[in-house]
Amino acid sequence: MATSFHLYLKKNNPKKNGEIPIYLRITSNRKHKYLSTGVSIIGKHWNPDKEIIRKTHPNYKALNKTLRKKISTAEKAQAELSTYGKDNAKSIREKLKAIDGIDFFDFAKDYLESKIANGKHSQHVQGTVAFNKVEEFEGERALSFNKIDSEYLTKFQEFLINIHGNKASTVKKTFQPIKKVIKRAISEHLIHIDPFLNFDMVTNSNPPSKTKLSIEQIKGIEALKLKKDSWHWNAKNAFLFSFYSAGIRFGDICCLQWNNVKNERLSYQMNKNEKAFSTELNDHQKEILNIYSGKGKDYIFPFLNNHKDYSDPIELRKVISSKNVMVNKSLRSIAKILNEEIDKGNIDSPKILDNISFHVSRHSFAQYAVQSGLSIYELMQTLRHSKLETTQKYLKSLNEELADKAMKKVF
Numbered sequence: 001m002a003t004s005f006h007l008y009l010k011k012n013n014p015k016k017n018g019e020i021p022i023y024l025r026i027t028s029n030r031k032h033k034y035l036s037t038g039v040s041i042i043g044k045h046w047n048p049d050k051e052i053i054r055k056t057h058p059n060y061k062a063l064n065k066t067l068r069k070k071i072s073t074a075e076k077a078q079a080e081l082s083t084y085g086k087d088n089a090k091s092i093r094e095k096l097k098a099i100d101g102i103d104f105f106d107f108a109k110d111y112l113e114s115k116i117a118n119g120k121h122s123q124h125v126q127g128t129v130a131f132n133k134v135e136e137f138e139g140e141r142a143l144s145f146n147k148i149d150s151e152y153l154t155k156f157q158e159f160l161i162n163i164h165g166n167k168a169s170t171v172k173k174t175f176q177p178i179k180k181v182i183k184r185a186i187s188e189h190l191i192h193i194d195p196f197l198n199f200d201m202v203t204n205s206n207p208p209s210k211t212k213l214s215i216e217q218i219k220g221i222e223a224l225k226l227k228k229d230s231w232h233w234n235a236k237n238a239f240l241f242s243f244y245s246a247g248i249r250f251g252d253i254c255c256l257q258w259n260n261v262k263n264e265r266l267s268y269q270m271n272k273n274e275k276a277f278s279t280e281l282n283d284h285q286k287e288i289l290n291i292y293s294g295k296g297k298d299y300i301f302p303f304l305n306n307h308k309d310y311s312d313p314i315e316l317r318k319v320i321s322s323k324n325v326m327v328n329k330s331l332r333s334i335a336k337i338l339n340e341e342i343d344k345g346n347i348d349s350p351k352i353l354d355n356i357s358f359h360v361s362r363h364s365f366a367q368y369a370v371q372s373g374l375s376i377y378e379l380m381q382t383l384r385h386s387k388l389e390t391t392q393k394y395l396k397s398l399n400e401e402l403a404d405k406a407m408k409k410v411f
Helices: 060-082 089-100 104-117 121-138 150-162 168-187 215-223 231-244 250-255 283-289 313-344 360-371 376-382 388-396 400-410
Strands: 004-009 020-028 031-041 265-269 276-280
Touching: 004 060, 020 060, 020 089, 031 060, 031 089, 060 089, 104 121, 104 168, 121 150, 121 168, 121 313, 150 168, 215 231, 215 313, 215 360, 231 250, 231 283, 231 313, 231 360, 250 313, 360 376
Parallel strands: none
Antiparallel strands: 004 020, 020 031, 265 276
C-alpha cells in the first residue's frame, strides 16, 4: 500500500505562548507515525484543507517552504528505504529523526575550532563560555536545531538572568556566538527560519556610564607612595602606563616585551584584533619604563613569567585573566589607600570610588582626550578601534560636562 504524508496541527499540545505545533503524519499500511516539523503557529493561521499556513501569518512564505522541504525529505527517505523493503511508517520516521538530529553543539565545536585556527582566541573564549551555558541550560551536550525557536531563546535568556544573574550586556555577549552558529546553519539550509527574528532580547534602556577618572585623580594615584616591587606598586605602574599609552588593554600590557620598545617608539601587536600598532613614547611612558629593566623578550611588567612557555594561546588567556583579577583587586585597595591619604591631607586629589578596575584607564584616557580637544576620528585612531561606531559608544558614556563644552562651541 502506498505511503502518504500529511500535515496537521497537534491541538492537544499547545505551547505557553498559544502556538500549536505542526506535525507530519506518516501513513503506511494503515499505520500512522507522527513527527514534529519544528514549526508552530497560532491556530487561525492554519488552512487544514490545503495543509498550508495562511497568508495572514507574517512569515507564511518561509514557514511553508520549511513544511514543503519536510515533506520532500520524507518522500526521499521513503524512496530510499523502499529499495530495501523497509519503507514502513516507523522506519521513515526514524530516518527523518536522524536527519533532524543535526546537532547545535557539532556546529558549535566547528565554530570554536575555526576561531583557534584563525587566531581569534578571545572569540574562542567567549564562545566556549556561551556554549557551556547552553549545555548547562539543556542538561546535556546535545541539542537539535529544530528545538531552537524564539520560545527556546526566551527561556534561555530567563535562565541567564535569573540563574546566572547576567546583566543585559552579558546576555547580549552570550548570544553573539550562538547567533553565528545559527547563521551558519541557515546558510547551509539546515534551518530556514532565524529564531532571533521573533525574539526580544533584553535591553538596558539606561546603561550605566563607564567608570572613569579625571586627570586630577590620575595625578593623585601617581603621587601615591607604595612599596617597591609589591603587587600594588606594579599594578599602579601598569595602570598609569596604560593611561599614558591611550588605554592599552591589560592583555596587551601583560605581553609587552622590551623588544617592543625601539628608537623611542612603542610597537606591538594587539591581542584583541591582532592589529599592529606603533606610537612615539611620551615623557610619562619613559618615566615608568625607566623604573623597570630587561631586554629582548623579557616582559616589561612582571605579570607573566619570563621562564614559562605561553605558546598555547588558550592557556595564555587563562593566565592573563587570572592576573587581571589580581591587579583589579590591587587597584581597589590602591583607591582606598589614596582616599585615606587624601583625608589625612597628604595628597591633594578628588577621592576615587573603590569600584576601579584596570579597564578604567582606557575610559579615563578617552574622556581626557576629548576634554583636550581630540576629534572623534583622532580618538578612534588612538583607541585603536576598527569601527567608528565603537568610538561613538565610548563618547556616549562620557559625562554631561563634555556635552556642555561641545554645545558652547556651537553657540
